[in-house]
Amino acid sequence: MNIITEGIGELFQKVTPNEFREWTRENKSRMLIDKRMTEKEAVSRFVKNGNYLAIGGFGHVRIPMAVIYEIVRQRIKDLSVAGHTAVHDLDTLIAGGCVKNVDAAYITGYEVRGLSAVQRRAYESGSVKLTEWSNGTLAWRLKAAAIGVSFLPVRCLLGTDTMKYSAAKVARCPFTNDIYALVPALFPDVTIVHVHRCDIYGNAQIDGAVVKDDLSARAAKRVIMTTEEIIDTEQIREQPWNTIIPYYNVDAVIEVPWGSHPGNMPLRYFYDNDFINKYLEAGKNPQELAKFLDEWIYSLEDFDEYLTKLGFKRLRRLRDEEFMRRKDDA
Amino acid sequence: MMPEYNKLEQLACVAAKYLEDGKTVAVGTGLPLIAASLAQKTHAPNLIIIFEAGGISPIVPTLPISVGDSRTTHKCLMAAGLAESMETMARGLVDYAFLGAAQIDMYGNINSTQIGLDHAHPKVRFPGSGGANDFGSLCWETLLVLRPHDTKKFVPKVDFITTPGYLTGPGTRDSAGLPPNTGPSHVITDLGVLGFDEQTKRMKIEKVHPGITIATIRENTGFELLLDTKVSETEEPTAEELRLLREIIDPERRIIGR
Numbered sequence: 157m158n159i160i161t162e163g164i165g166e167l168f169q170k171v172t173p174n175e176f177r178e179w180t181r182e183n184k185s186r187m188l189i190d191k192r193m194t195e196k197e198a199v200s201r202f203v204k205n206g207n208y209l210a211i212g213g214f215g216h217v218r219i220p221m222a223v224i225y226e227i228v229r230q231r232i233k234d235l236s237v238a239g240h241t242a243v244h245d246l247d248t249l250i251a252g253g254c255v256k257n258v259d260a261a262y263i264t265g266y267e268v269r270g271l272s273a274v275q276r277r278a279y280e281s282g283s284v285k286l287t288e289w290s291n292g293t294l295a296w297r298l299k300a301a302a303i304g305v306s307f308l309p310v311r312c313l314l315g316t317d318t319m320k321y322s323a324a325k326v327a328r329c330p331f332t333n334d335i336y337a338l339v340p341a342l343f344p345d346v347t348i349v350h351v352h353r354c355d356i357y358g359n360a361q362i363d364g365a366v367v368k369d370d371l372s373a374r375a376a377k378r379v380i381m382t383t384e385e386i387i388d389t390e391q392i393r394e395q396p397w398n399t400i401i402p403y404y405n406v407d408a409v410i411e412v413p414w415g416s417h418p419g420n421m422p423l424r425y426f427y428d429n430d431f432i433n434k435y436l437e438a439g440k441n442p443q444e445l446a447k448f449l450d451e452w453i454y455s456l457e458d459f460d461e462y463l464t465k466l467g468f469k470r471l472r473r474l475r476d477e478e479f480m481r482r483k484d485d486a
Numbered sequence: 487m488m489p490e491y492n493k494l495e496q497l498a499c500v501a502a503k504y505l506e507d508g509k510t511v512a513v514g515t516g517l518p519l520i521a522a523s524l525a526q527k528t529h530a531p532n533l534i535i536i537f538e539a540g541g542i543s544p545i546v547p548t549l550p551i552s553v554g555d556s557r558t559t560h561k562c563l564m565a566a567g568l569a570e571s572m573e574t575m576a577r578g579l580v581d582y583a584f585l586g587a588a589q590i591d592m593y594g595n596i597n598s599t600q601i602g603l604d605h606a607h608p609k610v611r612f613p614g615s616g617g618a619n620d621f622g623s624l625c626w627e628t629l630l631v632l633r634p635h636d637t638k639k640f641v642p643k644v645d646f647i648t649t650p651g652y653l654t655g656p657g658t659r660d661s662a663g664l665p666p667n668t669g670p671s672h673v674i675t676d677l678g679v680l681g682f683d684e685q686t687k688r689m690k691i692e693k694v695h696p697g698i699t700i701a702t703i704r705e706n707t708g709f710e711l712l713l714d715t716k717v718s719e720t721e722e723p724t725a726e727e728l729r730l731l732r733e734i735i736d737p738e739r740r741i742i743g744r
Contacts, residue, residue, distance in 0.1 A: 214539050214554025240568070241539070241554065241616060262616035267552045268515050268740070271612070279611040288599070291538060292572035292620030299569055311576055312623035315662030316595075316647040318615050321605050326663065335663025364559045365540030366567040422556035478556060480547065 160335065163322035165287030168236040168257045169208040171306050171340045179377060184404060188389075190356045191409040195226040195382070195459060198408035202378045203227055203346055206256075208236040210298065210342075210372040212349030214365070215243025216266065216419040216427060220350035220382045222412040222459035228252030229453055238344065239263045240294050240368060243272075244419055244432065250278050251445055252453070258284055259342070261291045266436065274439040288321040289313075293339045295368045300341035301375035309336035347376035349401070350415050352424070354381060355389040358406025361398045364422030373401040382412040384424060412459055414471055426477035428470070491723045493676045494742045495731055496695060497631060498524055499723040501584075501674045504629055509581035510534045512571070512621050515550050516741055517631050518584035523735045524727060536580060538617040540566040549740055553617075572617070575624035578665075583621035583628045588612055589644040590632060592689045592709045594651025594670035594682060596622070597644040605646075615648050622649035628670040635675035637708040652687035677703045679720060683712050693720045 193201075203209070213219040224245055227235075236257040237246055243266050249255050251274045263286070264275040278284040289297070293313055300308040313319040314326065314337050325338045349369045354360035358381050362369065373379050381401070386409070392399060415421075418428035418435070438448035456462050463471070491499075494517065501521035505511055507530040513519045519535075523546060526533050534543045539554030543563040550557035559565040574580055587596035598618055602609035622628045628651075632639055651670045653659055660666055672692070673680040679693040690712035691703055696719055704711055723731075736742045 214552060217539075217552050217554040217556075241552075243552075260614045262613045264611050265613035265616075269551070276611055280608055282606050286605070288614060290615035290619035291568055291617040292575075292624075295568040295572065311663065311665050312572075312620045314623065314664050315650045315653045315659065316619060317599070318619050318646075318648055335661075337663070363565075364556055365537075365554055365565050367539050367554055368568045370567060371569060420552070420555045422559065427551060427555070 157327045157330070160326045160328065162325040163319055165321045165323045166257070166285065167323040167340060168259060168287060169342060169344070172343060173301070173304050173306050173341060176301070176343050176377070177304065183377070186404055188357045188403065191358055191406060192356055192386070193408050193410060195222045195410050195412070198380045198410060199223060199226040199230055199232070202380055202407060203232055205232055206234045207345040210238040210344040210347040210376060211242070211245045212347065212367070212369040212372060213245070213416065213419065214367045215241040215245060215262070216432070217416070218350050218364070218421055219245045219416050219419040220348040220380070221417060221419065222382050222410065222415050223348045223380055224248050225453050225459065225462065227254055228449065238294055238342065238372070240291055243267065247272050247274050250274055250284060251439065251449060255284055258286055259289055259294060260286045261289045261294045266432070269432065269436065272436060272439060274445065287323055288318045290318060293324070294342070295371060297339050297342035298368060298371040298375040300339065301343045302371050306341050307338045309338055311336060313337040342375060344372065344376040346378045346380060347372040348380045349373060350382045350412070351401070352383070353385050353387045354383045354409060355387055355392050356409060357389065357403035358401070358409050359389065359392045359399050359403045360401040360406070362400045366400055370400050373405045379406045380408045380410070381406050382410045382415045384413055384415060384421065386411045414463055415459065417466065420478070424478060425471065425474040428474055489723070489725050489728055491728055492743055493633070495723055495728060497633065497674060497676060498731060498742060499727045500679060500720050501629065501631055502528065504672055505530055505533055505582060508532045510536055510579060511582040511584055512536045512538065512575065512580050512625055513584045514553055517586070519546065519549065520731065520735055520741050521631070522584065524730055527730050527734065528727065536571055536574065538568055538571045540568065540571060542566055542571070549736060572620045572624065575620065578626070580625045581627060583625035584631070585618050585621060585628060585649065586631050587648070589639055589641050590630065590673065591641060591644050591651070593653060593655065593687055594630070594673065594689060595644055595647045595653060596630065596649045596651060597646045599646040599648045601645055603645055618649045623664050623668070626668055630670060630673045632673060633676045635677040635703070636706050640707040640709065642709045652682065656685065656687050677706060680711070681714065686712070688712055690714050691717055693718050695720050696722055
């Protein structure tokens with residue numbers, strides 16, 4: 157295939173469909189085994205320095221914060237991260253000094269809340285390296301991996317600087333002669349997702365938008381799943397059409413109610429805007445940020461302690477807000 | 487007597503008119519969603535909203551903070567994902583993309599990635615494409631809302647082409663490989679509405695807001711603007727449109743302000 161042009165961005169993860177198949181053959185259990193463990197155990201077993209991470213949800217919606225906090229707490233270094241609408245998830249990892257490279261689709265921003273000082277410092281100083289993509293092309297990179305091929309041809313990126321600073325290539329279709337951007341498959345070392353419910357094996361249901369979690373769970377070598385609740389496998393078998401991620405992709409299951417806090421969990425609880433605003437404010441000043449991380453991550457043993465510190469009253473208010481039950485909220 | 491209104495309310499009302507009934511629009515949070523909601527409640531009850539995170543045809547109860555939060559799938563027809571929404575655009579089912587940007591040039595190329603030319607050390611880093619590059623490549627027609635209209639935003643050359651407009655002129659979208667017959671159609675600003683000349687694909691003045699002159703628009707644009715054969719005035723917001731915006735769509739005035 158003749159390459160017409162190619163991006164100059166760095167490819168942070170090797171494209172390895174054959175190796176992935178072999179690895180899966182050797183390492184992924186087909187047995188229904190109980191995968192429950194703590195976030196501490198899951199991170200120390202599966203997340204290594206230098207790994208490539210994909211994170212479920214939509215940046216500040218349905219994000220696996222217990223595992224993200226634990227990665228920060230264990231001071232994992234040099235991670236590469238898929239930056240699909242990467243908001244509070246990626247920001248926390250960068251604040252903790254865990255990140256070296258980001259495949260950027262949507263970064264730096266907190267959507268209508270504006271830009272994050274933490275990410276701005278990281279990218280403007282060059283301390284975190286970026287390769288450009290879009291939300292669609294990152295999803296299709298995961299899709300390529302999920303279907304076991306090394307790239308997919310797509311009809312965006314073309315003609316732009318997003319293309320120039322990506323690691324995509326441009327070529328003509330051998331059937332139609334149309335020009336496509338070829339996006340390389342993305343095989344994360346670890347995908348972390350937070351779901352509404354799953355069984356002890358990792359058969360998972362998600363309410364609301366799936367975003368790209370179906371794809372990122374299928375594309376990764378290891379999947380760490382946190383869940384609002386663990387349900388009986390019988391309930392999975394009663395509605396198998398609701399299984400978004402099947403057990404054989406999953407390596408760890410951790411029951412973490414309120415596990416997306418301070419993010420939104422659709423049909424469970426709303427954002428903790430007060431927490432996010434305080435974090436964003438602290439992020440403007442490295443010393444204040446260090447204090448914030450110490451208070452909410454390093455000084456706490458685990459996510460249970462974090463929830464205890466937040467207190468039930470606060471959490472219940474977030475649930476009321478999600479269902480728009482309170483109009484007089486402060 | 488016409489009711490009083492602010493610039494954002496005016497922008498929302500003008501933008502809404504470009505969305506036809508029975509079509510599909512891909513939106514983000516903020517002003518594009520406000521305009522789409524207003525269109526649905528006025529002339530376009532059958533306009534279908536698509537959020538890239540997967541909310542297909544939601545009935546948005548209150549303004550979302552994120553394109554992926556529970557408000558964007560409220561009572562929707564399908565809660566899908568990023569790939570599904572972008573693939574729907576790729577199949578030609580999405581009529582309008584609705585985008586904003588930090589910078590734009592005369593061909594409608596837009597920058598939402600960075601200020602400064604050094605990619606490794608930008609002066610200001612913005613979010614980047616998000617879904618914008620996919621929207622602007624794959625949807626039939628791209629509508630842009632930019633404010634304030636000034637020479638910092640309307641520049642001869644954008645620092646970074648995040649999302650393609652007409653690239654360097656006629657035919658260049660096609661030769662780059664982008665799907666045929668796509669591209670930006672209108673740029674709606676706080677001074678007026680700009681379109682694109684058929685022949686040259688360059689930006690032209692189509693409408694001015696009441697009280698704004700062509701000269702003011704030219705002074706606030708960093709490149710030479712063409713002039714439509716008949717430049718008209720935009721309509722002022724009606725009392726009913728303002729009621730919908732203030733009481734139903736954005737009662738907390740989070741986006742439209744006061």
